Amino acid sequence: MTTIHCARCGQDRERQAFKPFGTELGQRIYDSIxxxxxxxxxxxxxxxxxxxxxxxxxxxxxxxxLRNMEQFLFEQGAPDSIA
Ligand SMILES: [Zn+2]
Structure with missing residues (x-):
């Protein structure tokens, strides 16, 4: 088991098994969530x-x-409403 320091909960916890998607954001999530x-x-x-x-x-x-995901994972606050 690999642990990472999570950007959202601020704890050292288990890393995800796979990158959620192949983009730069996917890498960022894999490395920090x-x-x-x-x-x-x-x-x-x-x-x-x-x-x-x-x-x-x-x-x-x-x-x-995607917008809501970034907000949910990396920022505080309620999810966006649909525009
Ligand atoms: Zn976390």
Whole structure:
């Protein structure tokens, strides 16, 4: 088990098994967000999808989820409302 210092919860916790996606942001998440916080985001993302009736592969929905994900993982505060 590899531990990382998580940017979100501020603790040394287990690293995710895989990079969530192949972008620079994916690398950043892999390097600085623990498995537990990533799991919390996945739950929140599902709630947002259900709440707003998003279709995740649509560009506008993708963009909305990415923005919320960055905010959720790296900043404080409530998720964005859809614009
Ligand atoms: Zn964490």
């Amino acid at each position: 623990c498995k537990g916080c990533w799991g919390e985001w996945l739950k929140t993302q599902q709630q947002l999808i259900n709440h707003y009736g998003l279709i995740p592969y649509q560009p506008s929905a993708k963009e909305f989820l």
